[in-house]
Amino acid sequence: MNVVIIKYNAGNVQSLEFALNRLGIDPSITDDHEEIQRADKIIFPGQGEASSAMKYLKNKKLDQVLIQLRQPVLGICLGMQLMCDQTEENNTKCLGIIEVNVKRFEGSLKVPHVGWNNIVKLLGPLFSKIREQDYLYFVHSYYVNVCDRTIAQADYGGSFSVALQKNNFYAIQPHPEKSSDCGIQILDNFLKI
Amino acid sequence: MLRKRIIPCLDVKDGRTVKGVNFGNLRDAGDPVELAVRYANEGADELVFLDISATLEGRKTLLELVRKVAHEVHIPFTVGGGISSLSDVSDLLGAGADKISINSAAVLRPDLINELVANFGSQCIMVAIDARNDGGISYVYTHGGTRSTLIKSLEWAQDVTQRGAGEILLTSMDRDGTKSGFDIALTKEISKNVTIPVIASGGGGKHEHFHDIFTLGCADAVLAASIFHFKEIEIKDLKQYLSLSDILMRL
Numbered sequence: 001m002n003v004v005i006i007k008y009n010a011g012n013v014q015s016l017e018f019a020l021n022r023l024g025i026d027p028s029i030t031d032d033h034e035e036i037q038r039a040d041k042i043i044f045p046g047q048g049e050a051s052s053a054m055k056y057l058k059n060k061k062l063d064q065v066l067i068q069l070r071q072p073v074l075g076i077c078l079g080m081q082l083m084c085d086q087t088e089e090n091n092t093k094c095l096g097i098i099e100v101n102v103k104r105f106e107g108s109l110k111v112p113h114v115g116w117n118n119i120v121k122l123l124g125p126l127f128s129k130i131r132e133q134d135y136l137y138f139v140h141s142y143y144v145n146v147c148d149r150t151i152a153q154a155d156y157g158g159s160f161s162v163a164l165q166k167n168n169f170y171a172i173q174p175h176p177e178k179s180s181d182c183g184i185q186i187l188d189n190f191l192k193i
Numbered sequence: 194m195l196r197k198r199i200i201p202c203l204d205v206k207d208g209r210t211v212k213g214v215n216f217g218n219l220r221d222a223g224d225p226v227e228l229a230v231r232y233a234n235e236g237a238d239e240l241v242f243l244d245i246s247a248t249l250e251g252r253k254t255l256l257e258l259v260r261k262v263a264h265e266v267h268i269p270f271t272v273g274g275g276i277s278s279l280s281d282v283s284d285l286l287g288a289g290a291d292k293i294s295i296n297s298a299a300v301l302r303p304d305l306i307n308e309l310v311a312n313f314g315s316q317c318i319m320v321a322i323d324a325r326n327d328g329g330i331s332y333v334y335t336h337g338g339t340r341s342t343l344i345k346s347l348e349w350a351q352d353v354t355q356r357g358a359g360e361i362l363l364t365s366m367d368r369d370g371t372k373s374g375f376d377i378a379l380t381k382e383i384s385k386n387v388t389i390p391v392i393a394s395g396g397g398g399k400h401e402h403f404h405d406i407f408t409l410g411c412a413d414a415v416l417a418a419s420i421f422h423f424k425e426i427e428i429k430d431l432k433q434y435l436s437l438s439d440i441l442m443r444l
Contacts, residue, residue: 011314014289018264048314110390110413112316112359116196116238116443135196135443137269139291139316139359155194178269178291180233 001191003027004039006066009056010078011047019177023188033065040071041191046078050089050102050142053082057095067095072193073169080164080171081142089142098149098166102142109157112141117174119162123151126163126170128189134182136162136174143173196443197407197435198238198414199428200392201421203228205274206245208254212419222422226261232421233266235428238443240266241294241362241416244274245337256288263289271319273362282309286317294362296321297335300342300349303356310357319392320353322346324379325366331379338366347383354387361387362416365395372398372420380410392416400426400434407440 003020005013007029020027027043028035036042044066046053057063066073066083075083082094087102094102105111116135119127138154144161146153152162152172163172170190176183203210203225210222222228229240242262244255252275259272272285273294282293299306299320309318323334324346331346350361363383365376375396384391390413393406397417406412420426436442 012286012289014260014287015263015267015291018289019267021264022267047316049311111388112390113195114316114360114390115198115414117194118196118443138195139269141315175269178267180267184267 002040005029007031010053016177042073044075044079051092075171117154136179138174200239200416202241202418207251240270259288292317294319294321306356315359319360320358321362350383362392368396374402375406377410384411
């Protein structure tokens with residue numbers, strides 16, 4: 001299977017690559033438009049800051065490539081947030097693939113939300129073989145509210161979206177590549193979609 | 194709901210795990226990759242590696258170690274020790290570290306925190322604070338606890354939060370290696386007065402100490418080293434114990 005990890009200026013992908021290796025996949029890490037378009041599965045990772053990531057994607061015209069993809073795409077962490085309409089992080093307009101907005105955690109909560117949280121209300125093939133209340137590792141300051149695209153939820157001062165889906169686009173806020181066996185299972189599920 | 198975290202710390206020197214008492218007297222504690230795998234299997238929530246190699250060779254060994262750990266272990270890990278530049282951080286993250294921890298270099302030049310946050314994001318920048326009590330006030334120490342400063346621990350914790358650090362690793366030098374319990378008053382004071390997670394370190398010796406630092410000390414996570422390395426406390430048992438006393442754990 002031909003799996004591509006989109007290469008851009010947001011974060012390291014070493015752990016993601018190793019996690020895929022464990023599943024017998026040797027992903028290519030590339031920003032080449034044709035190679036991305038040809039891939040069977042595409043992973044859009046990300047850590048760091050939204051506006052500089054969007055700027056970089058636009059400069060490389062990766063934003064146009066991404067929104068037109070027809071094969072399964074998995075956005076992770078900042079990758080998920082960039083798939084939405086807009087984020088409060090430096091009031092950044094994002095890719096607009098999933099029509100929701102990204103907000104900052106507020107109130108008396110510690111921010112970033114760091115650590116293991118249990119996930120519930122799991123829907124669809126991404127969570128095949130995953131049990132309700134299983135744990136995933138999160139580290140983020142911005143979140144998406146529960147909406148009709150939500151396919152998993154967790155609680156941090158209220159329910160929020162752990163994962164979203166629209167057509168071939170899947171998005172997950174925690175880091176499956178750092179979430180032990182449960183996370184590896186989610187990556188495996190994505191590869192089987 | 195978010196779980197409280199148990200974080201074993203591996204002090205690494207020239208590719209081996211070592212552990213001292215009160216920042217001295219090193220004992221060999223085994224192969225860091227083997228230990229890391231063991232801890233991940235036993236339910237550790239994260240790992241921290243602190244490199245105390247003084248030589249360039251030792252630093253190179255560290256990068257190889259980071260790569261091996263990232264390959265073998267699928268839980269998050271932080272690397273600290275001697276980090277003083279953007280390129281240090283870039284190398285470590287590139288080798289597969291999830292977060293880095295800075296200490297002395299941040300005290301010497303606080304803007305380094307802002308620069309690292311701007312380049313790599315808050316989520317991967319941890320600031321380690323080595324704190325020692327002097328006449329009822331906690332002050333920051335640097336260079337592995339060998340140099341005093343006139344900076345108050347609480348003020349520094351608030352400053353690093355303002356600068357965008359994602360977490361604070363707070364070590365009580367007074368308690369480190371003593372197994373007499375974590376510094377509850379210090380941890381509580383800092384955790385209550387910053388908006389980022391605080392990891393308490395130094396002094397864990399018994400199950401009860403971990404309970405108290407989460408409940409009374411308001412710690413978001415706890416770090417310990419030798420009691421785990423030498424199996425005085427098993428992580429699985431500890432998490433069971435804490436869970437039975439109503440502290441949210443990932444089991």
